[in-house]
Amino acid sequence: MLSTTLPEDLRSDVEILWDYNQMHQDIRPVDVGIGLGSHDLGVATYTADLYRQRMFPLIVFTGANAPTTIERFPRGEAVHYREHALELGVPASSILIEPKATNTGDNIDFTRALLSEQGLLESITSVMLISRPYQQRRSYAICRKRWPEVDVICASLPLPLDDYIASIGDVDRVINMLVGDTQRIWVYPAKGWAVDLDVPDVVHRAYARLVDAGFTSRLLAE
Known part of the structure; x- marks a missing residue:
């Protein structure tokens, strides 16, 4: 056991x-909330909570699978996150999914590409990365490297x-x-x-x- x-x-x-590994940043409204895929469904829970608090009007859930998530989320992390957020009352129209990323760099790059495809990228000036608590600092450092144009803050379910x-x-x-x-x-x-x-x-x-x-x-x- x-x-x-x-x-x-x-x-x-x-x-x-x-x-x-937590950034301890003040939570404030941003243009988009990005839920980073993992084994932790709390990421989707907190993303939905923040959406209901009007911290962002749009959610992107990003993630395919890793060896640690394939059994728990057989249809992919982003897909399961979306389903959980819908159960928590987030409207489908406010959620985009990016189902191919297999690491945090992909999460950032593929989310940017998705927002570009949707004609939204140019209007995005700030993002919130929602992740596992211990993933915040790494995600922040990657985002600052790969998407330097945006203001980025990090958040996790406060446990x-x-x-x-x-x-x-x-x-x-x-x-x-x-x-x-x-x-x-x-x-x-x-x-x-x-x-x-x-x-x-x-x-x-x-x-x-x-x-x-x-x-x-x-x-x-x-």
């Missing part, structure tokens, strides 16, 4: 990465760490994802995929300790 309890000897380091782990149902999976996303903050700029962002020493140290503890399944070769 998978554990949903965060071990106390890991808590401090996990909390450091959890806090760092405390322990509640988020419980919602996912697997503490090891959450820690591995946190460690992997943190590493991508410096790996992606080196590959030309994202802008450089500051990584404080305290974050590097927490990351290194969690790697030493064996949370390496999401690491990239550097």
